[in-house]
Amino acid sequence: MKSLKPRVSLHQAECFRLLQERFHFFDDTAARCDKLLKGEYGETRVDEVLSCFFDGFDGIYISDLRLNIDFQQVQVDSLIVLDDCVLVFEVKNLSFDLHAADGLFYMMSGEPFTALNDQLARLKKLLRAYVAQFDPYIDVIVYPFFINDSQCIHGMLLRGDVLATSNFALVLAKYRRRFNWRSTVPLVNHLMKRSVPNDFDKKMDIDYSKVTKGTYCSVCYNKVERISQRKFRCLKCNTDISTAAVISNGVKEISRIWPDKPITTKLVTDWLGESIDKRTIQRVLSKNYLLTKGNYEGWHYK
Template sequence: MIEKTLKKPHELLIYEALLSRIPFSKKEESYFHNLKLGYEGEEKFEQLLKEKIDDQFIVISDLWLEVHTTTFQIDSILLTGDTLCFFDVKNYPGNYIHAEKRWYKLPQKEINNPLLQLKRNETLMRQILLELNVDLAVDSYDVFINPEFTLYQAPVNKQLIFPTQIPKFIKELVAKPPITSLQHSLAKQLIARDLGKYPHPRIPTYEYHQLTKGFRCGKCCRLTVYIEGRNCVCSKCQQVEPVHGALLQNIEELRLLFPDKKLTTNLVYDWCGGGYSKKSIKRFLEKNFRSVGTHKWVYYL
């Protein structure tokens, strides 16, 4: 059973909301790409566990934990009757090589050795279990989820799970003994310690007046949408979606980017690029949000 499901990171939501509205630097583009790739890998692995793991085990996704002022992230935890297994999911595409205990993306870009990070997190997880007075074995794994990943000169290490090994690895996990009340209690305690959002987000600086306004396409994410009857149509990819769905998505992005701004008809009209009538926006807000104030001072929650 999944006790805590994976949620899209706040940083990634911000980047997606800013996409096409403000130009990213090369560094920001790279960071956004890695955020998206990482989330997609974790999502794929969680889905695998969801399909294969039954109620005799507990799955906890995406925890930010702290021990002795040190924070660390765990992509996924599987609690069995005798082991806490945790996984660092790597969605690396392309060719890599292991040489002299160092990792390189070919041809010659050195990357962090994932095993070093894994060992650090394993040590911190053991310290948390010690604080909780829980005596449970800890196994940690780097799971390489991308089918296009290749590691040349790969070390023989049971903590490294490569794409072709994943099916057999999952079968070995489900053969472990079922959970007891100890694991149920531990799951609740670990989730209670979750810090939530990443404590040191790297979000681009932006102001409302800097952002391009308009409806965003739900498929290609471009701001190339026009209203046709009750639908939004993208002039780039020809995606068609109900206008109320697109309007709600636009409003959610607006509230995400500017949580302190009062949600008014005029603000939403401007945010949508003037492409939808104020009268229709007002009706939508009255139907889907709670109004506060009267006449020209009304806003919505």
């Protein structure tokens, strides 16, 4: 299966992930960002599950696709374009149980889960109508995919139209086949021409001066300790990290949180809490990045 559009983390979620041990977030911001991270984790896991399941078979996989159809925006977590149909996946990483009946979802109290029901109905209506403009014989199947293993969807059928980690292989097995995937390109182009930027991805404004400086793990984001001239150790992950990797991770963190901030030796030295000497940082930057001169920023690395 070919992957066309990789998933990109939202700036707010990425900032929260990188700064959760360095910066104080207000409770409402932390709760919102934690929800974003939880959703991104579920979507990324579905990417991995579907890529592995369809490995060796044909189709085009597209993730995080936002479409403007008839002046309405619709967000698609993941979809697979096959030779005769489009599989659409609405990913949910929820921690509470639900009941499924007659194509609708209900809370365990019996109250309709209106937000999800309306979301799925809107996805089906807009995507089916738009794909029908290209070819009315191409079917569009929308699957809600509940990725949290600890969640229970009561009433879910093993071979029904609701996916979970326990049954997705049984439901999707009929779609694993070989064909000339290039035949799907015109439909993919039809979809992509309605693609619009994610206007939900608002830049998070973080005051650099209020962020704790130092060396932190790129996996668990906790502080790492220096154990030798060339090595650091993350006690939480129980892994060693080279000094060069710590410097490179620092550059990536700065570039992601403050994309407009020019990367200089002085900035990276400050960001790492001056735990690594300036000459070492300059050597690593010179080896891995291009030194350039901007119009206003002076000399910096790219």
